[in-house]
Structure formats: C-alpha cells, structure tokens
Amino acid sequence: MRFVRSRLALVLGALLRGAAPLPGQDADPAHKFVLDYDVPESPALVAIGSATSNITRGSAAKPFVAQLVNQFQAGEKVANGLALDLAPYFLYGGRLASIQEYRRSPLKRILANSTLSLATAQDAGDSTSLVFGVGLRVVLFDAHDLLQDPALGRDIDQLLAAAASAAGAELLEDDVIEPAGKELDFGPAYQRARARVRNRRGGALSLAWAMSGILKGSIASSDSVQNTRHTAWLAYRYSLGGGTDVLAQLQWRQTETADNAFKGGAALRANTDRYSVAAELFYDSDPDQATSGRLGAGVTTELRVARGVALVGQLATEPVIIGNRTASRVRLRTSVRWNATAEP
Amino acid sequence: MPASSPQRRFCIVNPGGGPITVRLLANNALRAGADFRIVRMKTERKEVRETWKLAAGDTGAGEHEVSLRPRSLDGHVMAWQVLVCSVVPAIDRGTVEIQVLQDGVTCPVTKPAQWGLERVPRCAGRARPISIRGNLTFLTA
Numbered sequence: 001m002r003f004v005r006s007r008l009a010l011v012l013g014a015l016l017r018g019a020a021p022l023p024g025q026d027a028d029p030a031h032k033f034v035l036d037y038d039v040p041e042s043p044a045l046v047a048i049g050s051a052t053s054n055i056t057r058g059s060a061a062k063p064f065v066a067q068l069v070n071q072f073q074a075g076e077k078v079a080n081g082l083a084l085d086l087a088p089y090f091l092y093g094g095r096l097a098s099i100q101e102y103r104r105s106p107l108k109r110i111l112a113n114s115t116l117s118l119a120t121a122q123d124a125g126d127s128t129s130l131v132f133g134v135g136l137r138v139v140l141f142d143a144h145d146l147l148q149d150p151a152l153g154r155d156i157d158q159l160l161a162a163a164a165s166a167a168g169a170e171l172l173e174d175d176v177i178e179p180a181g182k183e184l185d186f187g188p189a190y191q192r193a194r195a196r197v198r199n200r201r202g203g204a205l206s207l208a209w210a211m212s213g214i215l216k217g218s219i220a221s222s223d224s225v226q227n228t229r230h231t232a233w234l235a236y237r238y239s240l241g242g243g244t245d246v247l248a249q250l251q252w253r254q255t256e257t258a259d260n261a262f263k264g265g266a267a268l269r270a271n272t273d274r275y276s277v278a279a280e281l282f283y284d285s286d287p288d289q290a291t292s293g294r295l296g297a298g299v300t301t302e303l304r305v306a307r308g309v310a311l312v313g314q315l316a317t318e319p320v321i322i323g324n325r326t327a328s329r330v331r332l333r334t335s336v337r338w339n340a341t342a343e344p
Numbered sequence: 345m346p347a348s349s350p351q352r353r354f355c356i357v358n359p360g361g362g363p364i365t366v367r368l369l370a371n372n373a374l375r376a377g378a379d380f381r382i383v384r385m386k387t388e389r390k391e392v393r394e395t396w397k398l399a400a401g402d403t404g405a406g407e408h409e410v411s412l413r414p415r416s417l418d419g420h421v422m423a424w425q426v427l428v429c430s431v432v433p434a435i436d437r438g439t440v441e442i443q444v445l446q447d448g449v450t451c452p453v454t455k456p457a458q459w460g461l462e463r464v465p466r467c468a469g470r471a472r473p474i475s476i477r478g479n480l481t482f483l484t485a
Binding site (some may be wrong): 047049063087089090091095096098099100101102112147150152154156157158159160161163164165166168169170172173174175176177178179180181182183184185186189190198221259329341 | 352353370371372373375376377378379380381383385388389390394395398399400402403404405421422425426427428430431432433434435457459461465467468469470471472473476477478481483
C-alpha cells in the first residue's frame with residue numbers, strides 16, 4: 001500500500017512538475033477559474049464507479065480539482081477514494097493570442113477545456129487491492145463559458161481604463177512597473193456575468209473516456225494491473241435559465257466479461273450560488289451483471305461551504321446480488337471537493 | 345520583468361505625415377486598460393493638450409487616433425498608465441506593448457514600449473492590477 005501511494009505520489013508529482021514554472025519564471029501557480037458551481041465530475045471517478053452523479057454534466061473544465069470520496073452501503077465496509085483532475089493546456093505552457101482567438105478557434109477552446117483525471121479507491125472485494133481510474137474529458141462547447149461573454153470583458157476594460165491615470169507619468173525618467181496603487185473591485189462585473197449566465201439558455205456538450213483497473217496487492221507493476229475496462233460517454237447540459245439545468249448522458253462501457261454495456265439517463269438540476277440539487281433517472285443495461293435493477297434513481301446535493309470547497313452527497317439506487325437474486329439498495333456517496341482555482 | 349534602462353524614449357514622427365495613431369496591445373488574452381495624455385512641457389508649467397482612455401479589448405489591440413497634428417507634437421510628451429490583469433483561467437503572464445503609428449507604419453522609437461509581465465493578478469474579486477507608467481517624447485524629423 002505504501003508502495004502504491006509512493007508511486008501515485010511520483011506520478012502526481014510528475015504531472016504537477018509539468019505545471020511548475022520554467023527556470024526564471026514565476027513560482028506562483030496561476031490556474032484560476034470563474035464559475036465554481038459548475039464543476040464537472042471526474043472522469044476517472046466515473047470509470048471506477050465512485051462518481052457522486054450517475055448523470056454527469058457537460059460543463060467547461062476547471063484547471064485543478066481534488067476530491068475525496070466515501071461510499072456507504074448497508075452491510076458493506078465504507079470505501080474511500082481520491083481523485084485529481086487537471087486541465088493541462090495552460091499549465092503546460094499553452095497560450096492564447098487573445099480572447100477573440102479563444103472564441104473563434106474551436107481547437108484552442110477544446111485544448112483549454114480538456115481535463116486529465118486520476119482516481120483511486122479501495123477495492124470492495126479485496127482490501128489489499130486498489131481500484132484505479134484514468135480519464136480524459138473534452139468539452140466540445142459550453143454556452144455558459146464566461147470567456148465567451150463579451151460583456152464581462154467590456155466591464156473589466158472599463159474598470160481598468162477608468163482607474164488608470166497618466167497624471168504625473170510625463171515626469172518619469174524611466175518606466176515604472178508595480179502593483180496598482182489601489183485595489184479594484186471586479187466583484188460586481190462577475191456578479192452581473194453570473195446573473196447573465198444563470199438566466200441564459202444554452203447547452204454544453206462534453207466527451208469523455210476513462211479506463212479503470214485493479215492493482216492487485218496494491219503493487220504498481222504491469223503484472224499486477226488486472227481487469228482493465230474502458231468507458232466512454234457523452235454528457236450534455238441544457239440550461240433552461242433561472243438556474244435550472246437539464247442533464248443527459250449516454251455511456252458505453254466494457255463489462256467484466258468484455259461485453260458491451262450501455263447506460264443512459266437524464267437529470268434535472270437546480271443551482272444557486274450556495275447549493276445545487278439534482279434528481280436523476282437512469283437505465284443501465286448491465287449493472288454489474290445483476291439481472292434486475294437496471295432502472296435507477298438518485299438525488300445529488302452539492303453545498304458550497306467555502307471558497308472552492310463543496311460537500312457533495314448522493315443517494316442513489318444500486319442493484320446488489322444477494323445469493324441468486326438481485327436486490328435494489330440505496331447507496332450513499334459523499335465527497336469533499338476542492339476547486340483550487342475558484343473565483344475569489 | 346526585464347530590467348529597464350533609464351534611457352528616455354523618443355518617437356520620431358513626420359511633421360507632414362498623416363495623423364498619429366496610438367495602439368495598445370496585450371497578448372495571451374490579458375486585459376489592459378489605459379489612460380493616456382499628451383503634455384506640452386514648458387519651463388514653468390505643463391499643459392495637457394489631449395487625454396484619452398483606451399483598452400486592448402477582446403482582440404488584444406485597441407487604437408486611438410491623436411487629434412493633435414503631427415507638426416505640433418515636437419517636444420510633447422505622451423504619458424500613460426496601463427493597468428493589466430488576467431481574466432483567463434490559468435494565464436498569469438503575457439506581453440503589453442504601446443505602439444505609435446503614422447500612415448500605418450510604426451514610428452521608430454529609441455526604446456521599445458514593450459513589457460513582458462509575470463504574476464499578472466486575476467481580474468476577479470478585489471485585486472491590484474499591474475500598473476505600467478511611462479512616457480515618450482515626440483520629435484519631428
């Protein structure tokens with residue numbers, strides 16, 4: 001276990017080193033984002049079956065998100081998991097000529113909104129083994145992407161230009177580059193942008209792939225990786241305005257017997273600045289090879305308790321095989337999610 | 345940020361040429377808003393001849409056409425303060441530049457008005473943008 005953790009730390013370390021500045025560059029991390037309420041689910045958690053939603057959202061990527069997940073089910077040990085998601089484009093030196101380029105170039109938008117994902121959880125069937133997931137998520141479009149909002153840019157420009165004063169600069173012997181003398185309050189510009197987003201109808205579509213597997217004996221070597229399975233899905237979100245979203249998802253995955261399984265469903269979600277609540281219905285053609293329980297339902301609540309920190313809880317039905325019959329049980333999943341780049 | 349030299353900046357314009365255009369550029373999707381003024385420096389006092397606000401905007405380039413005639417600019421100082429912040433997630437560096445153009449051609453300046461910026465703060469919450477203050481003196485050829 002310690003070995004696996006150290007390997008995981010090495011992998012994560014390598015990823016984050018890629019995000020570190022080059023020699024001579026600044027050491028301050030700068031991956032920041034704007035809309036905290038719309039943090040998408042981790043693809044790797046979806047692959048290992050530990051996501052706190054069955055119907056994921058299609059919204060734009062956040063630069064760095066970490067999650068701790070717990071699963072509770074009657075008669076089972078509590079299973080814990082960890083997921084890290086990062087958007088590598090800007091972290092690894094990707095650049096934009098201008099906001100206009102971001103708006104006009106689908107390739108740049110897709111690159112900027114692609115996420116890499118890693119997750120691990122305890123294996124419910126073998127406490128010495130680890131379940132792991134790796135994933136990639138690409139946002140094809142998001143009507144609520146704030147970078148697509150020209151009014152926000154105009155508001156910020158006006159604030160900057162109004163606060164600038166060239167008075168006295170004609171007397172300078174040399175250029176002076178320093179933090180501005182007074183703070184500017186960008187909050188109202190973002191509040192107006194959020195209100196526009198919340199009340200604007202529009203969709204978001206993402207495409208994701210993830211692979212899950214089991215590290216037998218929790219030893220990270222090619223021999224110990226077993227039971228790898230692939231999952232791919234399309235997630236769509238349509239905002240009706242007023243903070244209400246309709247979510248839909250279509251998912252394909254490999255089963256343990258290498259057969260194909262499909263899962264689809266829809267959810268209705270209400271959002272406020274402080275919380276979100278989603279009710280979901282889904283159909284799974286092969287829920288862990290159970291013979292029934294293919295139709296499921298769940299409720300997910302997300303409570304934002306501090307800047308970038310949300311508590312997420314999901315109650316959802318899940319089929320459980322007991323002897324030679326299948327029963328539908330309710331499973332509780334909780335997670336603490338940290339969006340490291342949430343808006344101040 | 346690059347070390348700056350104390351050398352003053354001069355911009356040579358053609359007195360008989362077309363109007364002067366000032367261009368504010370900001371790359372890497374940085375937001376930049378500025379205040380400019382053109383001042384006639386006199387021994388005992390200074391006279392502000394023209395002021396304007398300018399932003400690089402979504403395209404990363406904003407322009408203003410100076411209303412003063414080029415022949416009247418000799419010895420005048422154009423001063424500015426540019427405030428810069430980053431609205432794009434994950435970007436905190438880029439380049440800001442001020443260009444002076446006449447008849448579509450960039451005027452030769454003795455010291456480029458270009459600054460590579462790092463640790464650019466986010467345009468969010470309460471923040472202090474980066475301030476760039478400087479000037480150039482117009483000379484007629």
